[in-house]
Amino acid sequence: MLKLTVFNAPANNKEYANNLSLLKESVAKEFGECAPLVAYVAQPCLTAKMVAEVTYFPEDDTVSYERYKGYTLLHGDGFCELVTEGITPHSLGGSIRKQSEEIFAQLGNILAKNNFKISDIYRQWNYIEQITSMNDGRQNYQEFNDARSRFYNNAEWANGYPAATGIGTSCGGVMVEVYAIKGKKIVNHAIDNPLQISAHSYSQKVLTGISDEPERTTPKFERARLVGDTVYISG
Numbered sequence: 001m002l003k004l005t006v007f008n009a010p011a012n013n014k015e016y017a018n019n020l021s022l023l024k025e026s027v028a029k030e031f032g033e034c035a036p037l038v039a040y041v042a043q044p045c046l047t048a049k050m051v052a053e054v055t056y057f058p059e060d061d062t063v064s065y066e067r068y069k070g071y072t073l074l075h076g077d078g079f080c081e082l083v084t085e086g087i088t089p090h091s092l093g094g095s096i097r098k099q100s101e102e103i104f105a106q107l108g109n110i111l112a113k114n115n116f117k118i119s120d121i122y123r124q125w126n127y128i129e130q131i132t133s134m135n136d137g138r139q140n141y142q143e144f145n146d147a148r149s150r151f152y153n154n155a156e157w158a159n160g161y162p163a164a165t166g167i168g169t170s171c172g173g174v175m176v177e178v179y180a181i182k183g184k185k186i187v188n189h190a191i192d193n194p195l196q197i198s199a200h201s202y203s204q205k206v207l208t209g210i211s212d213e214p215e216r217t218t219p220k221f222e223r224a225r226l227v228g229d230t231v232y233i234s235g
Contacts, residue, residue: 002072002083003037003055005177009044009170013092013129016042016172020088037072039086041127042172055083071110079183082116084176086127092173096128096140099174100147107178108151116180118155122188122225123179123232124164131168139209141166142216144174149217157220160190161200163232164221181227191224191231198223 006023010016020040028035036055045051057063057074066073074081087106089099111118126148131141144166152161162178169175181188192198199219207216224233 001031001034001036001054001056003039003085003177005039005041005053005055005086006050007041007043007045007053008050010042010172013171013173016040017092033067035067037070037083037085039125039175039177040172041086041175042129042169043127043167044170070106073114076183078185079181080114082110082114082120082178082180084110084178086175086177088175089173092171094173095135096143096174097138097147100144101150103174103176104147104151107176108154111180116182118152119157119159120180120182121162121178122181122227124162124221125177126164126166127169127172127175128166129169129171129173131166134209137210141168141219142207142209142211145207145219146211146213146217148220149213152220159188160222160225161220162222163190163225163234164219165235166219166221186228188227189225190222191226193223196223 004027008019010019023040024038027038063074063076070087071082071084074083084107087103089102108118111120126144128140128144133140199221202218204215207218209216211217221234224231
């Protein structure tokens with residue numbers, strides 16, 4: 001088991017932080033050295049009070065695992081893959097911009113430590129508290145997009161951006177998860193949808209809110225991405 005993502009609706013950020021701590025403690029106690037990565041999404045479920053999504057790989061002698069605090073590395077024939085937990089800020093009290101910048105700094109350190117480029121990210125999940133809310137003219141999603149764009153500007157994206165999810169949560173601040181992969185033998189390219197304008201090509205008329213950038217930056221993701229024999233669909 002690589003990762004356990006739990007969906008549940010805490011009442012506020014204090015309850016979210018307490019639940020996340022309890023979840024990590026429970027998983028560590030139950031699984032020990034083989035404990036999966038953990039992510040906690042503050043989102044109500046349709047059919048139950050709590051739902052868990054499990055990411056796992058069947059046993060495979062050709063793949064080895066290295067587990068670290070906050071992420072796991074998978075080594076196979078000609079590739080190395082990185083899977084992160086839900087990366088959260090140290091405090092949920094800061095602005096969406098500050099939380100996002102802190103998270104991307106953490107992510108950048110993980111990638112650099114393991115010799116991954118930022119452009120090796122192929123799938124990303126972005127959970128943003130009250131995503132469409134406005135604060136002093138600034139939309140939470142636009143604040144996140146500006147922080148993501150600044151982080152992504154440190155890489156060349158010749159092969160397109162990651163597939164990604166960016167959705168709102170009831171609370172919990174900002175939380176980001178990523179998959180990244182490197183290796184010469186892996187098929188890895190973006191898939192466009194000719195029936196839609198690419199998110200990274202949105203005009204200023206589509207985007208909302210004040211920005212500290214010269215102009216509002218666009219959401220940097222592709223509609224889908226083919227990696228190996230799997231299609232990762234955004235949304």
